[in-house]
Amino acid sequence: MRIKASEEKRFLQAVFDKDGFSREDGDLLADTLVDADLRGISSHGIQRLAWYTRMIKSHIIEPGNKVKVLKETPTSLLVDANKNMGQIASSFAMHSLIEKTKKIGISLAVIRNSNHFGTAGYYARMAAKQGLIGIALTNTRPLVVPTNAYDAFLGSNAFAFSFPAEPHPFVFDGATSIVSSGKIQVLAKNHQPIPGDWAVDSKRHVVHDAKKVEDDLSKIAFTEHQPGGGVLTLGGNLESNSNYKGFGNSLVVELLTGILAQGPISADTNQPGKHDFSQFLLAINPDLFGDLETFKKNAENMFDRIRGLDHIPGSTIFIPGDREYKNYDQNLKAGVVIDDQTAAELQKIGNENQVPVPEAL
Incomplete structure (x- = not known):
């Protein structure tokens, strides 16, 4: 079904208040x-x-806790999310980086003791809206099997990068694994198979049963039990398809998040009673190197040349961010799509909190 975005936001605000x-x-x-x-x-x-x-009920997330600044310089910030949501600490940190970067040209932040922070692109776009280049990274619960390994050790370890451009900023936002765990969750909820070679079992055989994969990932992520298998790195199951490159990208994120924040690496975030993720944010002012409008024009010209390349009939060449901005405009008018299982979950949450659930359009 579809619901109005404004009604979705009203419902979420009321639930988070409760x-x-x-x-x-x-x-x-x-x-x-x-x-x-x-x-x-x-x-x-x-x-x-x-x-x-x-x-929240398990006290993995503590809604009343406030963000703490542990160390600050004119170009850097070390933040303790204090067991609250990653969105709160990351938004706080990026706002601070935007101010610093406009004065000095470049700044970065590392966040520890955090939780899930939504889409990495949300924070990269915050920088782009201010004419800055933005980068956002996070480690996650252990989900991803390294090259030639049998067990999950890495996180999906999202990486987002934004660059000011027209008609909208360039925004690349993706996991360093072949897919994020959330996409498998959605398939499992709706009893749909995994369409690609995304995950493997304990013997590194490809699995297409989304429910089985999600069940195994939950065991890995929320207990110390290790059933084996997990999500593959970019490049898939075989080293001959260069999956070591996805493995390397994921390790870069581990180093800049868990290691630099002096928090757990993804493999150790599944301790009972906490997640303890880490995030990394960076902002760069293009004015360090030249005129912003020139950069935007040159980027736009490059993207337009790519979009105009000869291509497969019936297909479209999308620059990262194109689909999302198109979806945004369409869904703002038509409403956002909610699957049946999620709708049932929202009804239960609404009943528990005495908050009216958004009606279908």
Whole structure:
């Protein structure tokens, strides 16, 4: 079914208020989820609410805790998310980086003791809206099997990069694994098979049963039990397809998040009672190197040349970000799509909190 984005946001704000988040923090959390749904990234939208609710009840997430600045220089920030949501600490940090970068030209932040932070692109776009280049990284729960290994050790370890351009910023936002776990969650909820070679079992055989993969990932992520298998790195199952490159990309994210933040690496975030993710944010002012409008024009020209290349009949060449901005405009008018299982979860959460659930359009 489809629901109005404004009604989705109202519902989320009311639920987060009941959960004990401040009005400001609840509004931010709601905005990040609605933003994901509007862009067609349903894996990181309102379907995450039931998961967030479980973590709040288990005190993995502490809604009343405030962000702490542990160390600050004119160009850097070390932040303790204090067991609250990653969106709160990451938004706080990127706002600070934007101010620093406009003065000095470049700045970065590392966040520890955090949780899931939604889409990495949300924070990269914050920088792009201010005429800056933005980068956002996170480690996650252990989901991903390294090259030639049998067991999950790495996170899906998202990487987002934005660059100011017209008619919208360039925004690349993706996992360093072949797919994010959220996409498998959505398939499992809706009893659909995995369409590609995304995951393997304990013997590194490809598995297409989304429910089985999700069950195994949950065991890995929320307990110390290791059933073996997991999501593949970019490049898939075989080293001959260069999956070591996806493995390397994921390790870069591990180094800049868990290691640099002095928090757990992804493999160790599944300790009972906590997640403890880490994030890394960077902002760069293009003015360090020249005129912003020239950079934007040159980027636009490059993207237009790529879009205009001869291509497969019936297909479209999309630059990263094109689909999401197109989806955003369409879904703002038509409403965001909610699958049946998520709709049932929202009804339960609404009943528990005495919050009216959005009606289908």
